[in-house]
Amino acid sequence: MDKMLRPILELTVIIPGLLLAYLPVRTYLRQPLHKLAVWLLPLLAGFCVSGGVLCYTLQITTLPVLIFLLPAVMAVYHRTLRVTIWKSGSIFLAVCAVFACVNSLSRAFNAILTAGLNLAENELWFRTGTGLFYNGICLLFLAAAWYPASHAARTMVDDENFAQTWYIFWILPLIFIALNLFMVPKYRNTLYTGRILQGYIVISLVLLVILVFFYAMFLLIANSLNKNARLMQENHFLSLQQARYENLRSAIEEARQARHDLRHHFVQLSALAENGDLDKIKEYLSCASSKIPSQDLHFCENQAADGVLGYYSALAKLESIPFHAKTDLPSHIAVDEIDMCLVLSNLLENAIQASQKTEVSRRKINVEIYLHYNHLLLIQVENTFDGEIRKKNDIFQSSKRTGNGIGIQSVRHIAEKTGGASSFTCDNGVFTAKIMLRPSKNNANT
Known part of the structure; x- marks a missing residue:
């Protein structure tokens, strides 16, 4: 024995x-x-x-x-x-x-x-x-x-x-x-x-x-x-916040100027109305409305998400890409904000790059972000694309180089790390990413 x-x-x-x-x-x-x-x-x-x-x-x-x-x-x-x-x-x-x-x-x-x-x-x-x-x-x-x-x-x-x-x-x-x-x-x-x-x-x-x-x-x-990489990420998001701040300041200044000039516009319109010159009124209104800022100033209460969305919405506007965002996030969320910003940045950057290669009339980016049961963060990003999306072993391949797509792989890893899930589909020229992020135990207890 x-x-x-x-x-x-x-x-x-x-x-x-x-x-x-x-x-x-x-x-x-x-x-x-x-x-x-x-x-x-x-x-x-x-x-x-x-x-x-x-x-x-x-x-x-x-x-x-x-x-x-x-x-x-x-x-x-x-x-x-x-x-x-x-x-x-x-x-x-x-x-x-x-x-x-x-x-x-x-x-x-x-x-x-x-x-x-x-x-x-x-x-x-x-x-x-x-x-x-x-x-x-x-x-x-x-x-x-x-x-x-x-x-x-x-x-x-x-x-x-x-x-x-x-x-x-x-x-x-x-x-x-x-x-x-x-x-x-x-x-x-x-x-x-x-x-x-x-x-x-x-x-x-x-x-x-x-x-x-x-x-x-x-x-x-x-x-x-890891600490250095984390600092680089935070610096990157700070730069996005800075760019977002500059866009907001410019839009606010334009709005302030428009309000200041509103009285003068009414005086001029009154004079044109007294003369019965309808064509002149239409021309003047068209010129005045073009000076009013049309970009959204605010997407949600969460500053981190608002900064990323604001940056990429301004970038989309420069590229003539319709950008629609439906968000409902409070100022404080249980999910790690760095993870959330990384997911949003990767998805929106890929969406803009795909839209740049798409016919102008078909371009669009739709974003939807909200909390489910107050702790699950759900993110959905849709964008149109032209051409073919390559996959290998159910993994999306990069369109810029040989190998796997880094952005989508990073998003998938972040979702898995938090115990969440990710789904990527492409159908009829529309690419859809659905992400669920769970809070870490430390954040969940705060």
Whole structure:
């Protein structure tokens, strides 16, 4: 019974490992945590027990079983999340790298326990005490990493500005996994030769410390880059607000001048009416009305949304694109205003670019924004287009370069990040984007 338990204990570290992998992405779960735990924990326990029994039956090490088991666990992990494969895969490999270093330390601990014992050279698994030590260290690391993984790492996962880094981050943990596998001695007695055991312990500890240091540095760099990107976004929206302010000031000045001249207009119209010159009256009214500002001065009470809508409505007017906005937003909303402005900016910029390539008589942009049940933000943007919209694997392709459209992908990621939804359709020359944004927990409580 003891021999059967030993490979099972080696494999049960998968459970704390997967718990650690879920900490940075727990807000992206496809189902509530308690429902996920009901079927996932028994599934993992079944994997570990069946894998251990297989190792015992075939008299093999746990490595071949792990080679087949870990990809299956990784597939289950990814399918339970609403994140890209790059993020879920990188996080999963990062946890595997840490536990690979702990495995090396446990191998050294096992060598210390069995020192002086007359054991067979082909000892396949850790001793029972070492298996408990292995699981204990993994649980301790899970407890120690709980806060940084659920806060600092979670912030990095949430921020879409750092998305490109996930394409290369997986290389670092993969290197450390390979180094730990390379360190495993072919024969058990090798660890008792000279000072190899002491060196093995030191190297295992150094690798673990270096790996944790690299992760910490990566998080610091990521947070710094995210803050800079956030500041750039805020500066961009401030520039939109400034442009909106200039447009409003110009329109207000025109309106003030028109009111000032209104008395003179009445005097002139009275004189023309006394002479019965109807044509002159019509000509004068046409000239006077052209001087009255026709642009909307105000779209909604929310300053952030009003600034973005005002900027793009002025831009649409310069391009002779009819712009209609129906908005009903209060001054304060639970949804993150930066996310809302990013969604609006991307959608309206794409709409204006598509309208510029459309026949003038068909151009139009319709925007509708309102709150549903006081916390769900619903955004709908419609615009006409000429030509063909390219899609690949249900993803819209860019019309300006080769590859996916960045604006729509960014909008989709923001919606998914907040637990909302997005829908993009094109029919009869009209492109329609429907977005639902949910408030974050922090904003929802304010």
